[in-house]
Amino acid sequence: MILKHSKQRDAIKNFLMTRKDHPTADVVYTKVREEFPNISLGTVYRNLTLLSEIGEITRIRVGDGIDHFDADVSSHYHFVCTHCGSVLDLDMESLSHINEIAGAGFDGKITGHITYFYGTCPDCTKLEQYS
Amino acid sequence: MILKHSKQRDAIKNFLMTRKDHPTADVVYTKVREEFPNISLGTVYRNLTLLSEIGEITRIRVGDGIDHFDADVSSHYHFVCTHCGSVLDLDMESLSHINEIAGAGFDGKITGHITYFYGTCPDCTKLEQYS
DNA sequence: CTCTAAATAGTAATGATTACTGTTATTATA
DNA sequence: TATAATAACAGTAATCATTACTATTTAGAG
Numbered sequence: 001m002i003l004k005h006s007k008q009r010d011a012i013k014n015f016l017m018t019r020k021d022h023p024t025a026d027v028v029y030t031k032v033r034e035e036f037p038n039i040s041l042g043t044v045y046r047n048l049t050l051l052s053e054i055g056e057i058t059r060i061r062v063g064d065g066i067d068h069f070d071a072d073v074s075s076h077y078h079f080v081c082t083h084c085g086s087v088l089d090l091d092m093e094s095l096s097h098i099n100e101i102a103g104a105g106f107d108g109k110i111t112g113h114i115t116y117f118y119g120t121c122p123d124c125t126k127l128e129q130y131s
Numbered sequence: 132m133i134l135k136h137s138k139q140r141d142a143i144k145n146f147l148m149t150r151k152d153h154p155t156a157d158v159v160y161t162k163v164r165e166e167f168p169n170i171s172l173g174t175v176y177r178n179l180t181l182l183s184e185i186g187e188i189t190r191i192r193v194g195d196g197i198d199h200f201d202a203d204v205s206s207h208y209h210f211v212c213t214h215c216g217s218v219l220d221l222d223m224e225s226l227s228h229i230n231e232i233a234g235a236g237f238d239g240k241i242t243g244h245i246t247y248f249y250g251t252c253p254d255c256t257k258l259e260q261y262s
Numbered sequence: 263c264t265c266t267a268a269a270t271a272g273t274a275a276t277g278a279t280t281a282c283t284g285t286t287a288t289t290a291t292a
Numbered sequence: 293t294a295t296a297a298t299a300a301c302a303g304t305a306a307t308c309a310t311t312a313c314t315a316t317t318t319a320g321a322g
Contacts, residue, residue: 041303108250110249197309
């Protein structure tokens with residue numbers, strides 16, 4: 001399957017690159033529609049899936065049942081706020097050593113892990129102080 | 132809300148306790164229907180949700196978009212096979228130290244983490260050797 | 263035994279995502 | 293540059309897990 005260029009795909013990728021949070025498909029759809037008023041939701045989903053398959057973006061699943069997308073494909077961890085649901089990047093070292101820990105007593109092969117942290121985000125922490 | 136006893140709920144809990152893998156709601160439904168032929172899927176979902184809310188079972192989300200359930204509520208980690216999709220328990224120490232690592236450069240509060248490991252399960256590893 | 267509310271079965275609705283279909287746009291090549 | 297092949301599109305229908313609704317049944321307290 002040879003890729004052909006598409007303005008819609010560019011717009012989706014570009015929008016994702018401007019965001020440090022991790023929008024859902026629906027957020028991408030709403031935003032990109034400002035530039036392409038009749039882009040279809042299917043196009044957004046198809047391109048988000050395509051872009052993640054070719055490694056230009058990452059699909060993030062944090063247990064809320066909705067996929068989030070991230071233009072930062074470097075290996076990093078995410079934080080999910082249990083109060084407001086926002087998904088943030090964490091600046092921390094790689095935890096590859098935990099693969100060894102998990103593999104020690106396991107008969108199969110462990111090739112990686114998915115970890116996300118949860119708690120109260122900076123904004124919600126501030127709000128809590130005065131309530 | 133005072134809990135009332137229900138045979139259906141008992142059957143769901145009992146079935147989960149017999150399983151070391153982590154069935155989905157649909158698997159529970161299919162199995163419990165052998166004993167209660169006209170139990171409804173809604174009843175299965177309602178009870179799985181209720182049981183997890185009162186801490187008698189755990190809801191596991193491993194990124195396949197389908198909820199799995201576990202009668203073992205003790206803190207432990209899970210492994211997901213990228214070949215066959217099976218979800219297995221891992222016998223390993225707690226990784227609570229990674230909360231500190233994540234919290235070091237973070238402005239909010241970290242109260243926990245979700246981690247699952249992926250790779251090739253023992254069964255699929257055996258199959259690979261002869262293919 | 264009676265009453266109240268929890269739980270149920272059956273069904274309809276929801277919400278995220280994927281699939282389908284006929285049309286449009288990109289791009290390789292004549 | 294014109295043409296032809298096909299990737300990508302818009303619009304819509306379908307799927308799938310899950311939740312909500314409603315009338316009926318059942319548990320269990322008084």
